[in-house]
Amino acid sequence: MNIHFIAIGGSAMHNLALALKHKGYTITGSDDVIFEPSRSRLATKGLLPEEFGWFTEKIHIGLDAIVLGMHAKADNPELLKAQELGLTIYSYPEFLYEQSKNKTRVVIGGSHGKTTITSMILHVLKYHDIAVDYMVGAQLDGFDRMVHLTEENDFIVLEGDEYLSSPIDRRPKFHLYKPNIALLSGIAWDHINVFPTFENYLEQFSIFVDSIVKGGSITYNEEDEEVKKVVMASENAIRKLPYSTPEYSVENGETLLETPEGPMPIEVFGKHNLSNLAGAKWICQNMGVDEEDFYEAIASFKGASKRLEKIAEGKTSIAYKDFAHSPSKVAATTKAVKEQFPDRKLLACLELHTYSSFNPEFLKEYKGALDAADEAVIFYLPESVAIKKLKEVSPAQISEAFERNDLKIFTDAESFHGFIENRHYKNSTLLLMSSGNYGGLDLKKLNSLVD
Incomplete structure (x- = not known):
């Protein structure tokens, strides 16, 4: 072709x-x-x-x-x-459906966690030499590409993004895949430039659940009330399979997952990632991987690119970067890092970069998102607001939205970089969160800064 x-x-x-x-x-x-x-x-x-x-x-x-x-x-x-x-003109998701309409389609949806869950599933399948087609939104260790398509594989695993399909097709991508096996990890309002109200955003997930092939299944996070409501309200003739966060503990900076064979150390951490792991386990079991084989494989999963990615480590300090930018992701990531290193001071830095994060109404959704941090910093460039043709957002509005009196706010890259590069990080954890690049911050310098 x-x-x-x-x-x-x-x-x-x-x-x-x-x-x-x-x-x-x-x-x-x-x-x-x-x-x-x-x-x-x-x-x-x-x-x-x-x-x-x-x-x-x-x-x-x-x-x-x-x-x-x-x-x-x-x-x-x-x-x-x-x-x-x-x-013939296809949007990206339309073309993927055309390539997979004769396969069993496994689609991972949700406002957060979908990249990590998809990555976990692919890691487990690769570990056990189970060949599948796939599309995932991050580069993974051991995979040449983020997309793999064949004629012969029976399964395709797709990350189900709720953003628009193309400039001439305003449907969310995950409406077009018609899954046989689906997962819904969580719902938290996002993409307000496209979905101006939470109700409008929520409706997209109802359509997703109703798009599952009759006789198929939805594995869903029963701890998320919005997810539970959407799934329970659907009259689609599908199996509804709940999952929840498994038991785990944290000892000396190491997370131990409770399994039938006893506590097992794993590389990822945080309640949200343990929840993601539970979802991935049930999907893998639906694809023929038994529980014992799942645990064997997942022990070596280190995470998807830009998701709690370790960028520097010393004897008493460590630095991570994460793609988190929406309120729910920022809150979950900050809590996870503090839980993993409770005795270290946590400096959490969030770059406001997206269209949603500069909207005065949506900003209120960030209330409490950085509360788990001992010290919290916001960085944004007023030029980014201007480029997006939005009204100027003031530091006072941001401080009020986060409801944190000691919030530090930087509006120029040089000052922010100086703040990061001139600190002492002894017995500390640095967490950088953004879908941007922190104003061009040289992350390699952090290796010489951590103690």
Whole structure:
């Protein structure tokens, strides 16, 4: 097949392009800008566009399909040409469904935890040499790509994102996968630029549960009241399988998971990650992995990229970075780190970076999110607010939203970097949380700062 990607440089899009190239398809693509690591990975496989921009001459009747990325606009010249020629145009999730409609589709959904749960499942399956197709939202140790597609594998494991499918398809991605086996980890309002009310956001998860193939199953976190309500309200003819956080303990900075064979040390930590582990276990069992084999494999799981990733460690101090940016994720991650190292001072730093985090109404959702930290810091760039064409957010609004009088707030990168780099970290834990890059902070410097 000949496939052309409009906006090939995105994290998900370039991984799909690489997967299809590996499968033997002929791939072309365009984009107006491509950042690392996408740029190098596409170049290595000969898929990097020779010139950046949009070129209508790349669109012709010899193409079997177009895959349209979210980075493109609805008036993209290549898209308009494809529509004019009557070419088949897929969004990213539509194309994944086309590639997997004859497989058993396992879809992991939820406002938080879905990348980690998907990663756990894939780690266990790889450990036991069980070959599956997959799509996951983070780079994993031992996996060449974030997307893998074949003709022969029976299962495909998909991370089910609730964000929009494409510029011309406003449906959430996870509405298009039609899972046979599904999981729902948690619901906490997010993406307010698309879902302006919590009720509107909640509705997307109801549609997801109702999209499960009749006779299929939903494994759901029964400790999340919103998840429980959505699943119980569904009249879809599916099996409803609850899970909850397993018993565990923390001893000397090590988390021990209670198993039928006794306490087992694991690499990940925090109540939210233990909950994720429980969900992953039940999905793996639905896929034919027994409990004992799951525990054997999960003991070596170190986490998905950017999820509580250790970036520096000394004798008495340690530093982590995490992708957490929404209120529920920030709260869960901060609590997890404090629980793991209760006797060390926790400095938690959150960069406000997303559209939602700069909305005055949504900011209130962050109330108490950093309470587990001994010292809490917020960093944001007013330029980021301006770029998103939002009203200016003041430090006073942020302090009021978090309801923490001792909250430190930095609004320029140089001051924030100086604060981080000029501290003594003896007997401390540093936690950096953001979906951005902390204003260009050099994380390698932390290795020389921790004690």
